[in-house]
Amino acid sequence: MAETVLTNKRRIELLEMRGIVKRFPGVLACDQIDFTVKSGEVHTLLGENGAGKSTLMKMLYGLYQPDEGEIRINGKVASIRSPQEAIQSGIGMIHQHFMFVPSLTVAENVALGLKTSFGSMLDLKEISKGLSALSDRYNLKIDPDIPIWQLAVGEQQRVEILRAIYKGADLLILDEPTAVLTPQEVDDLFRILNQMRQDGHALIFISHKLHEVLAISNRITVLRDGAQVGMIDVEEATKQNLAEMMVGRPVVLQYDIPPLERGSVRLELNQVSARSNRGNLGLNDVSLSVYGGEIVGVAGVSGNGQQELAQVIAGLRPIEAGTITVNGQNISGKSPEKMNSLGVSYIPEERMVDGVIKEFTVAENLILQDHWREPFANNGLMLNFNVIQDACRQAIKDYEIKTPSTETPIKSLSGGNIQKLVLARELARNPQVLIAAQPTRGVDIGASEYIHQRILAERETGTAILLISEDLDEIRALSDRIIVMFEGRIVGIVERKDVNIQALGAMMAGVH
Ligand SMILES: Nc1ncnc2c1ncn2[C@@H]1O[C@H](COP(=O)(O)OP(=O)(O)O)[C@@H](O)[C@H]1O
Numbered sequence: 001m002a003e004t005v006l007t008n009k010r011r012i013e014l015l016e017m018r019g020i021v022k023r024f025p026g027v028l029a030c031d032q033i034d035f036t037v038k039s040g041e042v043h044t045l046l047g048e049n050g051a052g053k054s055t056l057m058k059m060l061y062g063l064y065q066p067d068e069g070e071i072r073i074n075g076k077v078a079s080i081r082s083p084q085e086a087i088q089s090g091i092g093m094i095h096q097h098f099m100f101v102p103s104l105t106v107a108e109n110v111a112l113g114l115k116t117s118f119g120s121m122l123d124l125k126e127i128s129k130g131l132s133a134l135s136d137r138y139n140l141k142i143d144p145d146i147p148i149w150q151l152a153v154g155e156q157q158r159v160e161i162l163r164a165i166y167k168g169a170d171l172l173i174l175d176e177p178t179a180v181l182t183p184q185e186v187d188d189l190f191r192i193l194n195q196m197r198q199d200g201h202a203l204i205f206i207s208h209k210l211h212e213v214l215a216i217s218n219r220i221t222v223l224r225d226g227a228q229v230g231m232i233d234v235e236e237a238t239k240q241n242l243a244e245m246m247v248g249r250p251v252v253l254q255y256d257i258p259p260l261e262r263g264s265v266r267l268e269l270n271q272v273s274a275r276s277n278r279g280n281l282g283l284n285d286v287s288l289s290v291y292g293g294e295i296v297g298v299a300g301v302s303g304n305g306q307q308e309l310a311q312v313i314a315g316l317r318p319i320e321a322g323t324i325t326v327n328g329q330n331i332s333g334k335s336p337e338k339m340n341s342l343g344v345s346y347i348p349e350e351r352m353v354d355g356v357i358k359e360f361t362v363a364e365n366l367i368l369q370d371h372w373r374e375p376f377a378n379n380g381l382m383l384n385f386n387v388i389q390d391a392c393r394q395a396i397k398d399y400e401i402k403t404p405s406t407e408t409p410i411k412s413l414s415g416g417n418i419q420k421l422v423l424a425r426e427l428a429r430n431p432q433v434l435i436a437a438q439p440t441r442g443v444d445i446g447a448s449e450y451i452h453q454r455i456l457a458e459r460e461t462g463t464a465i466l467l468i469s470e471d472l473d474e475i476r477a478l479s480d481r482i483i484v485m486f487e488g489r490i491v492g493i494v495e496r497k498d499v500n501i502q503a504l505g506a507m508m509a510g511v512h
């Protein structure tokens, strides 16, 4: 093939989507979206949850039909009525949930998908050989003859990529591929995508993680609430302007924190030990004081005692030894209700399990544990419906909780909105002590910033705050002091001004 043809090909858009509209009952999921991709580039779709990214891609992959608009491939109008037709047009899609028969090998799984189009004339050895060659070419490190069940999640994803390339995908859609990967696996994936880009594949990458988007994209299109906010080249993109486009207002990525005004000791743990669910000492001889007006961050790799720490303070896990005091009062072994009435609020890590009752409405969840108290009830019996409704409407407004009504079942809200609801309820009690465990995990940037501002405001009112997070950026942004946990023990305490990221990382890994 002549070189000129190739360079020419690189210049035109392989894919053009013009004026794409998709409506669902009550939702305009995509509103006049234009989106184009060239061969040899990564064009990222960036947007918060519900922005319309997956819907747009499902139309390209033939899973949905657009209500309006046109799709062109290599300049020709394409009507893509099914994934089979998408594949015939050279489009592949990597979903978050992989579709394999686990007991079959990689090659057999690929063969399965081919059967429908090529009949039964399949030579498994041929396929295996072809897959091997592609695996080497893209450094996928996949053995085609290994059964799927033996592969880790990251490897299964690479099999999906391999399968798509094998079926001839020139254009590959990756819908939030990094959500299921470890940081190491993300690096591997990006190396593969780079190789594919160099080979002239067109790639559509979907994410809402800004550092990833900046690392892999050529162009970035931002969607918000179904509308196209803009498109920029990666050279013009910064975390700040991308966040602002995504959220629709300036977003603070670094906070201005007023100087610490330490009050008295609010929370004290003295040589506390507790068993984990596995029966070993998940919390081992931990001593710690948290003062009013202070945020103490707890850093550590997940599973090193952080969850046990939060749970013993919240009264959800018995302790084996030691004492816990709140405002000087010994509270060891008290129930969650008692802890609550002593002024301990808890934002749990597992919010769908410990934070809300799934079957209940927004309103019911907002007054959980307080429903028997004034002003929501008289004499612990009669519920004041109007008072409850007013309080709920106020919380929804104050915390910008997106819900159709106060009577909506909580389970139909997005993760970020559920988290804001839990925060609203826990802070409404004017806590003396706040335990916030992974408060922004799985939460959009806009909602994260909001939650951070609320936690900082709580610090200003003199609450003692324990912030447990696996996100080191979050810990560093908010904490006055950082403690590091490893294997159930506190292995380091660092003041805000002395934070050194390498040293923190080493402590987290158990290196002293
Ligand atoms: N099959 C569907 N039926 C009804 N509404 C849907 C459907 N799929 C998506 N939506 C709605 O369309 C909007 C965009 O969703 P989606 O494309 O999944 O967003 P994203 O992938 O950016 O998180 C959301 O409001 C979502 O609730």
Ligand SMILES: [Mg+2]
Pocket (backbone or CB within 6 Å): 053, 054, 055
């Ligand atoms: Mg999506």
